[in-house]
Amino acid sequence: MSTITRRPKPVSSQTSHPSETDVRAVIRKGLSGPVDESADMAEAQVKLRLPAALLRRVDAAVKAQAIKTPRHRWLIEAIVEKLGRESV
């Protein structure tokens, strides 16, 4: 058996062992609910005020994602996640 082997290639942690958070981020990009949601999908605007420190934590979390999504999307996903947890 040869004692010389090829240097192992670095493996992306995302493709070898994606975290459950990464998996769910991909899943959540899909549509949910019945087909005709046009009325519910109309956007409403809300002004969000939050402490700067909290916003920095959000930005750090957004930056740390293996699969990049905008902060706006991250915040929506966080809201949907909480609503789902509380079965609203």
Place this chain on the structure above:
Amino acid sequence: MIVVAGGTKGGSGKTTIATNLAIMRATLGRDVLLIDADDQESASDFTVLRNERDTVDAKYTIIKLTGVAVRTETQRLKSKYDDVVIDAGGRDTASQRAALTVADVLLVPFVPRSYDIWTLEKVAALVREIRSINPSMQAYTFLNRADANGPDNDDAAEVLRESEELTFLDTAIGYRKAFGKAAAQGLAVTELKPGDEKAIHEMQALFRAVFSVKPANRDTVTSRMQVEGV
């Protein structure tokens, strides 16, 4: 094996394919779980109809799931069944994505019409994205509800063959009334009496192609299908 009938276009026959594959697999004595992950719940309706019959032998278990639960429940239940078949519906839903994260095989039927074929790029993009999570998932296309004659089958097949993400299976299923008749009775086309030999032959060819797939080895699959003449 976990097989998903999916895609991003409605009306391509995913439920028919999923229910037929589940029944044909169960006919072999396999313990099969059919997961209805389509909002339209056609596979569930089909199964209600099927279970009202006393004369069918092949039984499978069906559950209805949506969203992330399609992933988590499939992971939890897969060891209890020989095979899992998931009807994922015809939109890019969270349910379909959840199914694909745990799938061994994605099977995408295409009707040989432009509006259907035009969705190939979206399906390919979805497959690319899912492979970042589930790199061993194998993805296949085939023609469903194919024409009896005319150039559309060949034209559609040519487009499908060009995909780098999805492998084209040369196992077309024709547009045959037998599938509709069978579905209306809660039967697979292979169980219909009197039977439609062409429909049975085509469905069996697809069945062999799907279940001869060896996970994570596309070259082996292709050569095997060529040997079997599928």
